[in-house]
Amino acid sequence: MANTNGMQSAPLKFSKMISEAEIAKRVKELGAEITALCQKESVIAVCVLKGSFVFYSDLVRAIEADVKSEFLGTASYGNAMQSSGEVKLTLDLTTSIEGKTVLLVEDIIDTGLTMDFLTKTLAARKPKKILTCSLLFKPDALKVDFKPDYVGFKIPSDFVIGYGLDYQGFYRNLPYIARVESLN
Numbered sequence: 001m002a003n004t005n006g007m008q009s010a011p012l013k014f015s016k017m018i019s020e021a022e023i024a025k026r027v028k029e030l031g032a033e034i035t036a037l038c039q040k041e042s043v044i045a046v047c048v049l050k051g052s053f054v055f056y057s058d059l060v061r062a063i064e065a066d067v068k069s070e071f072l073g074t075a076s077y078g079n080a081m082q083s084s085g086e087v088k089l090t091l092d093l094t095t096s097i098e099g100k101t102v103l104l105v106e107d108i109i110d111t112g113l114t115m116d117f118l119t120k121t122l123a124a125r126k127p128k129k130i131l132t133c134s135l136l137f138k139p140d141a142l143k144v145d146f147k148p149d150y151v152g153f154k155i156p157s158d159f160v161i162g163y164g165l166d167y168q169g170f171y172r173n174l175p176y177i178a179r180v181e182s183l184n
């Protein structure tokens with residue numbers, strides 16, 4: 001893939017794992033489940049940047065009830081395909097979550113360290129409850145005891161790109177999820 005400036009993206013060999021149609025169908029189903037939640041209580045849906053921006057924008061449009069949007073930034077990966085194990089907050093919420101139901105929306109749960117860090121950090125702000133939704137979940141890669149409330153797809157512990165997920169900042173614009181086969 002080359003951008004309009006002729007810059008070459010990081011060279012990768014990859015193959016399609018989850019198609020656009022499969023993603024759209026599952027996002028609609030998750031949207032229906034979260035609609036039911038939003039009809040029972042008022043929810044702040046938090047987009048966990050950067051990776052979940054594509055999933056989040058499709059998911060919130062599949063929610064047919066009032067929902068408030070907020071954004072959080074986290075960083076855990078450098079340019080490697082393995083978690084650094086270090087999680088930091090790069091952008092904070094702009095509203096109080098005290099007494100509120102918070103739904104954290106992630107692209108992927110790998111080691112679980114990001115969600116563990118975020119749920120503990122936000123719990124200190126006294127929300128009513130924190131729920132979590134992740135498009136992808138790699139159960140075999142978990143390093144902490146963590147169970148998301150809503151999951152799109154359980155996948156093996158392969159490195160994946162597309163639909164918001166990146167390799168060195170590239171491939172977020174791929175409209176489907178692909179498994180990385182190898183570096184060229």
Ligand code: IMP
Nearest residue numbers: 051083109110111112113114159160165
């Ligand atoms: P965790 O803290 O190890 O669960 O990883 C969470 C973050 O790592 C995600 O939000 C992604 O940004 C990144 N990540 C984990 N696995 C992958 C992958 O397979 N491809 C791209 N990014 C990933």
